[in-house]
Amino acid sequence: MTKIAARMTRSRSSSEHGYARSAQLNPTAISGDDDQGALHFFHVPKTGGSTLIKHLEQRYGKNGIVNPSKNKSPVCDIFLQKKFIVPSSLGARHIVGHFASFSLMGGRESNYYKVCFWRHPAKWYLSFYNYRHHRNSHRIKRKFSFADFYRSMLRNPMTEALLLYCADVRGWSYFFMSDKRKFDLACATIERFDRFEDIAKVDDFLEFIGHENGHKPKDYNRALKSENVLQHIDEATIAKIECQNPVDLLLHKIALGEETQAVRKEAASVLSRAFDPGDIVRALLVPYYRFKTWVVPFV
Numbered sequence: 001m002t003k004i005a006a007r008m009t010r011s012r013s014s015s016e017h018g019y020a021r022s023a024q025l026n027p028t029a030i031s032g033d034d035d036q037g038a039l040h041f042f043h044v045p046k047t048g049g050s051t052l053i054k055h056l057e058q059r060y061g062k063n064g065i066v067n068p069s070k071n072k073s074p075v076c077d078i079f080l081q082k083k084f085i086v087p088s089s090l091g092a093r094h095i096v097g098h099f100a101s102f103s104l105m106g107g108r109e110s111n112y113y114k115v116c117f118w119r120h121p122a123k124w125y126l127s128f129y130n131y132r133h134h135r136n137s138h139r140i141k142r143k144f145s146f147a148d149f150y151r152s153m154l155r156n157p158m159t160e161a162l163l164l165y166c167a168d169v170r171g172w173s174y175f176f177m178s179d180k181r182k183f184d185l186a187c188a189t190i191e192r193f194d195r196f197e198d199i200a201k202v203d204d205f206l207e208f209i210g211h212e213n214g215h216k217p218k219d220y221n222r223a224l225k226s227e228n229v230l231q232h233i234d235e236a237t238i239a240k241i242e243c244q245n246p247v248d249l250l251l252h253k254i255a256l257g258e259e260t261q262a263v264r265k266e267a268a269s270v271l272s273r274a275f276d277p278g279d280i281v282r283a284l285l286v287p288y289y290r291f292k293t294w295v296v297p298f299v
Contacts, residue, residue, distance in 0.1 A: 047117035134223035152289035
């Protein structure tokens, strides 16, 4: 059973998310007490990772994990490979977060259990849209449209996060890549994550990150359905998102357990091998839509 970075779900049979790649897991070895079996968790935003990180903090204490901060230099994302502030020491601690670069393992990848979560791009956009309203509900004066919010980001945002902050690809290089090149690099990156050999290993992982009674951690940083300003998006919008974010979509198929070679074959037939000039237009329009969705609603 080949799967890439997965997201925790309320039901193991859920079709929305697949479980991440993972090699044979021995939960008792992931103790954080020594350099064997430490956890490396790359957190793609809005995939449920805050729940896992919060639980790890509660279980091991903040001194037991490393959650690197972002280098906030204005040129960081564009020109630098490493976009995080190097922690003073790593020791045997778990490495987690949005900027948990593979380079932080320092050639000791075999000592880490490596995982990341993924989800369908339409579900990702919808979740992020509702989260933005929920998080700022006490300050927001007017709601912004889903269409404007969608245009406030570039295509394939999960792949962008993975390659820029986990694989240390320079921003300018990523931007001018074809979709096929992005997919190939993303596949090479996810191959470095571990693999669940069978579904029982998923249970082992959930038991490890769960409470002492084996239950999964309480949801953290997640809005209730009743608090969502948009409950669902129509089929036409979903199809549009899938069409415009093909790399994120194909990686989601791998996350759900489809054979990697079959997905690679599909990618070879549907992804462009040339840079899309339309991405320049999208990038030029991003500041306008950011202003409409990140500034105007608060004034």
